Amino acid sequence: MKLPIIKTLAEQQSLEDLKKAEECLINGEVLPFEVGGEDEGEQLTHILGAIDILERVKNEGIDLRTAIRGFSERVRNSIS
Numbered sequence: 920m921k922l923p924i925i926k927t928l929a930e931q932q933s934l935e936d937l938k939k940a941e942e943c944l945i946n947g948e949v950l951p952f953e954v955g956g957e958d959e960g961e962q963l964t965h966i967l968g969a970i971d972i973l974e975r976v977k978n979e980g981i982d983l984r985t986a987i988r989g990f991s992e993r994v995r996n997s998i999s
Contacts, residue, residue: 920964920994924955926987928969934977937970968994 928937932952940950944963956962968990975986 920961920968921955922968922987922991922994924965925968925972925990928954928965929972929983929987932969934970934973937966937973941966941970 932940936951940952940954941963942948943950944954944959944966950962954962954965956965972983972986972990975981975989976983979986981989
């Protein structure tokens with residue numbers, strides 16, 4: 920997982936587009952936009968991270984930067 924890729928996806932793609940990309944990846948279809956990652960598993964992780972961030976922006980009314988920081992903290996806490 921690479922946070923800069925997740926951040927870029929969250930900044931450049933809409934929530935709807937990310938969900939479509941998730942579906943495409945799961946169904947083995949071509950992604951509608953480039954998603955960095957060494958394999959499909961890492962690409963899915965990046966898409967799901969960006970979805971989580973944008974859903975928090977939408978549902979909690981926080982700004983994108985705060986949502987990205989919160990995501991990063993949750994990941995760090997889960998692995999420590």
